[in-house]
Amino acid sequence: MWYLCYFLHRHLDFRREEAQALADTAGCGDLIEWKLPHGGSPDSPFWYINVPNEDFAKKLVASSILIKGLYEVWGEGDTFEEMLAEVQNYPIDKKQPYYSESITFKLVMEGFGTKLNSVMQKDLLKKLACIPFEGKVDLKNPQHLFRLLYTENPIKNDDMPTIVPPRWYFGREVCTGDRSCVPHYELPRRSYIGPTSMDAELSLLMCNMAGVRKGSLVYDPFVGTGSILVAAAHFGAVTWGADIDIRIIRDGRTREGKHRNVWSNFKQYGLMEPVGLLRYDAHRPPLRPGLEELFDVILCAPPYGVRAGGRKSGGRKAEKGIPNKPIPDDMRATHIPSTAPYGLTECLYDLIQFAATFLVVGGRIALWMPCASDVYTDGDVPTHPALKLIANSEQVLGRRWSRRLITLEKHRPFDRASPLEIPTVECPALLLALENPDAETEDGASPTVRDAVMPAEKRPKRERKGDGGSANNQETRRLPMYRNKNC
């Protein structure tokens, strides 16, 4: 059945990808279809989705962060009158059940990028009275909700083609997403955060992309302050995190007399604590030999040297081939191991190989990769014979820099015996760009990466309510000027 899929106007590159991933989790991934919005622009929030039936629709949308709702469209048109005419002509057998006296309902008007004044709204509601609803209006808890969605003036992005021409939709709300978790977990109210804490909305999105569900075993090899695992625990996952920096996971910090560390975050929300929080080197995880196919999901934001450089064990001498002096026995207990720099290529190589080995078949890894728009090519994305690319979504951070959420799925068992079962990580231009993140780009802009990527603590508080879809909060892609950095 075709529905209007009304998206949030945010994180445009993630929207259908999230819906597809949720459909895969709901078991109908192969059965869904998309149709471009009216006007033909993929940036419009008014997509059409074909879902096998209403039950799948509800399952799919229930944990969605970016879908506002799915609607059975009774009529749509370029003007209100055209839309109303279509509604009159919509098959009566589909409308009849909702005309019944015994149901309760509510009519809501919602503009996209525009809002009619209350006089005009009342006027239109009067015109809608010709639809013969006989049930009672219940504004608080109606059994059925009908939404009149409209965009009046053409919505443009400066000099770019119209993304949403004027349109009116009258639809029965079949199901809605649930964004209430986004403000609930927002970072400014979190007990313990750090400069690398992952935004709540994006952490939840990562979970949806990777198919996290109740009982999933989820691993974050660069757990830091635990922000990604908090989102996984929200969905009922059993979590496991590791970091090489013991100060960030165990020691934490003391604020207002209270000691806070990763455990505090889970306590704050009443979520199940990680069953494993460990300090070790992701380059050489201390897992028992022969262990494979353990994790359902791996979620991570690997360090790529912008705000927190990666480290691995072994010390700098090992890097240079100089043997390390043995540590005197009486100093062993208190020795603090030194670490060596852990470059992005090596880090990604290890991570992808780890995923190919330790994910169950059908399991997914979702990882963030930095991306410099002037040098990026799809070849930068790491690959592995046992993993297939599910999605590659870009979050723009500034004029030059963005990061991409790469989702990979293990589609067959890992063949330990084969020398070909290794990752391919080739991104020389990216590495060069990372060495000089503040360099001027071709078009003469010179933003610093520091400007573009603000520490989580310093970002202003946003969206108290669950809805981020108002015109003020729009986030659009590829404008020839700075975008809202608070994204």
Added chain:
Amino acid sequence: MRLITHNMLACNIKGVKSGFPLKIEAESVEVKEADFNPEFLKRMIPKLEWKAFIDAAVGLNVSGLPAEVTPEIMEDEEFLKKFHHALLELHVEEGALICPETGRRFPVSKGIPNMLLNEDEC
């Protein structure tokens, strides 16, 4: 650290051949409630080294788990509850994990095992 985690860990010092299972020296153990999810428990059973798991549980004063898990035992609610408790609810807060081959101590403090190797162990 719960026993589910302990079951996956080994000492990976260079040259060590049998670094699993690590011996648990528990100074303080807390019981932390976890959601009972039979489906998760059943999926975990084949991933565990069962003998190492029940030995570790015995070390933390939880006995009565069967030496072998048959399909019938897997469906028994009593067994699942006991298994759940040992796997997910016993949390070693302070202590150490000790390599069976070299005796190397990996301290556990505030529930976090420190498995980072020294420079001469890599």
